Amino acid sequence: MAKKSIKIRAKAKNGVVTVKALISHKMETGLRKDKKTGKVISAHFIEAVDCDHNGAPVLNAEWGVGISKNPYLSFKFAGASGDTVKLTWKDNTGKSDTLETKVK
Amino acid sequence: MQRRHFLKNTMATAAVALAATSGFLVPLKVLAWNKEAFNAKDVQGAMKASIGTELTTASDKINIKAPDIAENGAVVPVTISSTLSDVKSITIISEKNPTPLIAKFNLKGKAEALVSTRIKMGKTSNLIAICESGGKFYSARKEVKVTIGGCGG
Numbered sequence: 001m002a003k004k005s006i007k008i009r010a011k012a013k014n015g016v017v018t019v020k021a022l023i024s025h026k027m028e029t030g031l032r033k034d035k036k037t038g039k040v041i042s043a044h045f046i047e048a049v050d051c052d053h054n055g056a057p058v059l060n061a062e063w064g065v066g067i068s069k070n071p072y073l074s075f076k077f078a079g080a081s082g083d084t085v086k087l088t089w090k091d092n093t094g095k096s097d098t099l100e101t102k103v104k
Numbered sequence: 105m106q107r108r109h110f111l112k113n114t115m116a117t118a119a120v121a122l123a124a125t126s127g128f129l130v131p132l133k134v135l136a137w138n139k140e141a142f143n144a145k146d147v148q149g150a151m152k153a154s155i156g157t158e159l160t161t162a163s164d165k166i167n168i169k170a171p172d173i174a175e176n177g178a179v180v181p182v183t184i185s186s187t188l189s190d191v192k193s194i195t196i197i198s199e200k201n202p203t204p205l206i207a208k209f210n211l212k213g214k215a216e217a218l219v220s221t222r223i224k225m226g227k228t229s230n231l232i233a234i235c236e237s238g239g240k241f242y243s244a245r246k247e248v249k250v251t252i253g254g255c256g257g
Contacts, residue, residue, distance in 0.1 A: 016216065029224070031202060047137040058215040062154075064142040066198060066206035066224050068179045074220035077213070092137070 006099040010085045017079040017103050019051070021087055022072055029065040045092055046071060052086040053079055079103060142205050147197060147232070150205035154195060155241055160234055163188065163242035168233050170248050174225060177250040183220040188237040191217035195236075200229035225250050 007022040023046065030043025043065060051059040058077045081103050088098040141153035151158045169183040184194050194217065196206040201224070209219045217235065225231075228250045234243045 047142075053214065057212045059212065059219075060210040061219075062138055062142075062208045062210070064203060064205050064207060066196075066201055066203065068222040068224050072181075072220070072222045074183075074218075075209070075211075076216040076218050078216070079214065 004099060005097045006087055006089070008085060008087055008099055008101045010101060010103040012079060012081040012103050015078055015080065016076055017083065017085070018074065018076050019085055020074045022070065023089055024070050025091065027065065027067055027069045027071060043092060046089045047092050048090045049073065050088045051075070053077055054083050142203060144203065144205060147199055147204045150197060150203070154205055154208055155234060155236065157241060160241040160243035163244060166233050166235050166242060166244035168231055168244055168246040170231055170246055173249045173251065175251050177225040177227070179222050180225050180248060181222050182231065183218070184233045186217040186235045188217065188235055188242060190237055192236040194219050195234040196223065197232040197234070198223065198225050198229055199232065201226045
């Protein structure tokens with residue numbers, strides 16, 4: 001498979017799962033100019049991130065260009081170790097990636 | 105080597121495409137991207153288009169954790185948490201960005217009212233966090249000073 005763009009770390013503590021995720025993506029705003037050619041670099045960014053916990057959605061994020069390059073996302077939900085967490089992102093060019101992991 | 109690489113790549117893409125069509129990848133449950141909200145040039149417009157109102161109640165139950173001074177506007181770590189009950193969504197707005205709306209996090213099911221991420225800020229401005237709870241919108245502000253802008257260049 002293609003190289004994974006997502007890294008997830010999910011840990012359970014006292015019934016609360018903390019998820020930390022890193023996505024590698026350039027998050028181009030469409031406002032920046034190429035220093036050499038002076039042309040505007042077209043926008044390329046993640047517009048939606050979905051997270052599922054044991055198959056049920058816990059977070060649907062709508063993102064704009066204001067999210068930093070190589071986005072970091074962290075959130076919490078009630079759960080236990082051994083549960084599954086799935087993260088899917090989709091960008092404005094239609095590309096997407098998904099990764100499922102188990103809570104530690 | 106080049107050819108192998110090419111093959112490998114195309115096969116991977118094909119696999120993804122196949123997975124997508126066979127319904128293996130669950131389609132995103134988000135409706136179409138809220139273009140109007142994210143393209144809005146002012147705070148009012150962004151708020152209206154994203155949460156449907158520009159009126160929010162100031163609340164001290166929303167906590168914005170962000171640096172007072174951000175050296176690099178391209179990467180400003182922000183954590184929004186709230187002690188309000190049953191928070192449905194958390195919206196982040198940076199007042200003076202070219203497009204102020206940064207993100208909207210729709211919390212579902214067992215999610216807790218906390219999100220943490222890294223954002224871009226064009227210049228020194230207020231960060232506005234809006235939490236939706238019980239059909240009402242509550243907001244909090246925090247000023248972040250930016251020494252190097254993170255938008256454009």
